[in-house]
Amino acid sequence: MITEKEPGTGLAARVPGSKSLTNRLLLLAAAADGTSTLRAPLVSEDTVAFREALGVSGIPVKSGPDDAFWQVxxxxxxxxxxxxxWCADAGTAARFLPPFAATGHGTFLFDGSSQLRARPQRPLIEALRALGADLEPGPGNGLPLLIRAHGIEGGELSVDSSLSSQYLSGLLMAAPLMRRGLQVRTGSSLVSRPYVDMTVALMRRFGARVEESADGTLSVRPGAYDATDVVVEPDASSASYIFAAAAVTGRTVTVPGLGTDSLQGDLRFVEVLGQAGAEVQVGPTATTVSGTGPLRGGFTVDMxxxxxxxMTLAAIAPLADAPITIRGVAHARLKESDRVAAMAENLRACGIETSEGKDWITVRPGVPRPTRIACHRDHRIAMSFSVLGLAVPDTISLDDPACVAKTFPDFHDELRRLFTGDATS
Known part of the structure; x- marks a missing residue:
């Protein structure tokens, strides 16, 4: 059940700032004219890699006390x-920074970890070439990527966004710095549309002029960004694990700072929990989820x-009273790991009957048996199965618990504080 009102009292979760917002804001602040302040940024492996990549490109980021704010x-x-x-494991750095670099001058050699080198870059490479960028990609059109920058003229462009919306976001954010701006057509293949909406909203906050036509063409006029001070919302993707944990443990948990005005589409995960029987309250400034008993299954959801x-839903789906099918996730096979296959593999290792297709996974009810989860260096696999472990104690262990540092360094401590320890500390 979902209600739109200011949530009631629940244990207050400490969810770090949004990675998606932090890295977009870092890029926009770097492109703006003047000093911008990012308050409550996410401090994690991915955002630190992004910040340091800006630093070596001549745009240092100064930290306030305890990283309470960053000035760019x-x-x-x-x-x-x-x-x-050096982009480390950060896909957003590898996809947002090259278009920005191409609008500048000089040579830039982007590289990252072996995991990041394996992730696709082809649509971005093709788009930058179409705009006249001089570049040399690595094997398979991936990293390392050499850019000989001399500015970009801009103009009209079609982008294949069927694999990731990050390519489009990177090009859009660089567009005001192109001499003619950018008119980009995405077609019907755009995935993760809420992330593009987030990008456009932030661009406008920094003064960019962005318009969308009836056929879906996004037009960005040339011009400088304005320096801006912004408070970073808690990360809605990270909050999904806290919300799911509340649903399966019968507790009530509130995430302050994440409400109806959120820019993050992933807050819609609470709607799925509501469909599964949890009680959900979404207010202007906070969201609360309460567990009400066993999860309800027997539905299909496009995520x-x-x-x-x-993955948060797939990991807790064995606890439902009927099968749950998740669709629309083919592009999740191209993330830090093949996430559809990794979830199916680990669920089967737990003794849970699971089937999968190119863009779907079905999980049937069952009692998980003791299993060591293969995380594949993927923070979201580790966090998802940690939630299942809360509901079925002493069954789940992780082969790489530290990989959560990519986006939520204090995740394990916070889960213990809220659900197994003293939540008042």
């Missing part, structure tokens, strides 16, 4: 090379637009 001073134009930005949360 941009010049209103693209960066100047030479630079060798294509909130695919970072599909």
């Amino acid at each position: 001073t941009g010049t209103g134009r693209g960066p100047a090379g030479p630079a060798r930005p 294509g637009e909130i695919s970072d949360t599909f």
